[in-house]
Amino acid sequence: MGVDRILVIGSQSILGSYSESDLPPEATTSDEADIAFFDDPDGDQATLLDGSIGEESPFYHSFGYYAQGVSMTTAVLASGWRDRLVPLANPNTGGVTAWCLEIHDLCVAKLAAGRANDVAFCEALLRDGLVDGGTLRERLAVTDLSAARRELGEGLIRRGEKGRRHSD
Numbered sequence: 001m002g003v004d005r006i007l008v009i010g011s012q013s014i015l016g017s018y019s020e021s022d023l024p025p026e027a028t029t030s031d032e033a034d035i036a037f038f039d040d041p042d043g044d045q046a047t048l049l050d051g052s053i054g055e056e057s058p059f060y061h062s063f064g065y066y067a068q069g070v071s072m073t074t075a076v077l078a079s080g081w082r083d084r085l086v087p088l089a090n091p092n093t094g095g096v097t098a099w100c101l102e103i104h105d106l107c108v109a110k111l112a113a114g115r116a117n118d119v120a121f122c123e124a125l126l127r128d129g130l131v132d133g134g135t136l137r138e139r140l141a142v143t144d145l146s147a148a149r150r151e152l153g154e155g156l157i158r159r160g161e162k163g164r165r166h167s168d
Helices: 011-016 044-053 058-063 101-112 116-127 133-141 147-167
Strands: 006-007 034-035 068-070 086-088 097-100
Touching: 006 011, 006 133, 011 034, 011 086, 011 097, 011 101, 011 116, 034 044, 034 097, 044 058, 101 133, 101 147, 116 133, 116 147, 133 147
Parallel strands: 006 097, 034 068
Antiparallel strands: 006 034, 086 097
16 A cells, blocks of 8 residues: 555544553444544445455454544544554564554544444543543533533543542
């Protein structure tokens, strides 16, 4: 593909900030990495990725995980997210830098999606103190979200703050 940088926008982007052993089980259940390309206006690279190492590919059957090629516009992200990207590059990335969402931006994207597993993901990160409720609240405020999704995020933050006060 000739690509030296990608954007990881799904739950696996948390691995740019934390090792798997430092994460709650709810944050490590996915066998999929959502990958976008910074320069892929027609989606050709995303399609090629899907065909090469996507779901049900020989790669998936060999290793038990896969990549899904997605668009840069797949996720709803907080204003300024590009300035907070976390680089992940090591000998295992083959010269490619995987730019990962900062953890609060990841939670905003998950709350914008609003699926049960996404909410559980964010709830676990709040519960374990990996996400700060105040920072998450600030990011939600600068994100184009529906009223229902904004309330979902606010409710999650309130529950997380209440749970931490009782456990202190």
